[in-house]
Amino acid sequence: MTLIQDIIANYNYWITIFLMVAGLYIVVAKSNMIKTLLGLAVFQTSVYLLYLSPGKILGGTPPILDPNFTVYSNPLPHVLILTAIVVGVATLALGLALVVRVHEAYGTIEEDEIMDVVDRDDHAG
């Protein structure tokens, strides 16, 4: 019984950590820049979960005040994450714009191939 309770108490954290580690793995292991940016997005959404999960109160309702309810989930993480999501998409767009410019300059979006081009130019010049 206590094992099941342990799993329930920590399941959100474990999935959060899994998503975070998956994002980290994509960023470290993949050399494709768009894939790396999507990995960063996964990393970022895991942080959303990390903030929102502890703010949930079982049996509570969303924090919109109403005389019929007394228990509300914590509103503060919602505020922080709400702004973080929109800022996240703006910075993702900035990253994608940089990738597009890199592709125009080097003809590839693989970091390894870009390094090849840079090395060749160094030797040539």
Added chain:
Amino acid sequence: MELLINMVLLTLLAAITIGIIRVRNLFAVVVLAGAYSFLMASVMMVLDAVDVAMTEAAVGAGISTVLALGALHLTKTEEAAPRYSAILPLFVAVGTGAMLIYGTWGLPGFGLADTPMNTGVGLDYLNRNMAETGIPNVVTAVLASYRGFDTLGEVAVIFTAGIGVLLLLKRFQREG
């Protein structure tokens, strides 16, 4: 029931993440990321974060998918085969994950009301909000009133990112 829905959705989220890691066609990855965002919005709904869920559904599944597809259209849609073995990154990732999971035993359980986080400033906002601002949606009140400076900073960041994208991608007319 709440707990069950929460756990099922989180498991699906983890499954989609494995797909995002393994699939090499970037078009498929972007579509998977859209599905990931909708699932994430559903999880946020279960976690009572309705404002956040609405934003994530519109932003994550709508706008960022469109932007990523636009970037794919301007670049290429197939990821190259990896050159190096994935052992070292996997080791780093698993090691980090193991340490973080060890840390979860010190955290309060899911859904409790008496944790330090839920008895602190969040509860304070809930109690004071109606008398001080008269706005029933506490998230809006905290966002625009209590933490107005914070939001001003975020809006400035969005503005800056937008200007950056325009500088990078807009075709300026050459004069003369």
Added chain:
Amino acid sequence: MRLDTILRVVSKLFIPFIFIFGLYVQLHGDFGPGGGFQAGVILAAGVILYAIIYGLNAAERAVPRALVEFLVPLGVLIFAGVGLWGIASGGNYLEYNKLIHGDAIHGQHWGVFLVEIGVLVTVASTMIAIFYAFAGRGRP
């Protein structure tokens, strides 16, 4: 996608409702889930849908590029201007209590309303501007 009848008809039906829903989310944000960030991305998604279905040129006729780029800083200025109004009416920067002759609740409502308008303008126009930048880059 100019020739796909189903997409054209369905999106023509949907787009007005997307905009109405965006405005509802914005103006009802004090009482239900919603606010400037959500409404901004919903309105931007409506414009982006229009651009995807009917082409970039049609979208630029409906929502001109110059207007969008004018609105990007305007939202930040509205937000910052509300803060200055707070100083001018005798309070601190971004303090809404004294905006309307010392009526705190009334002042809070006005302050939050205007600040959310500023957020809406910047978020919606930035998202549309970013989309135009990506889409315009692919145009020969």
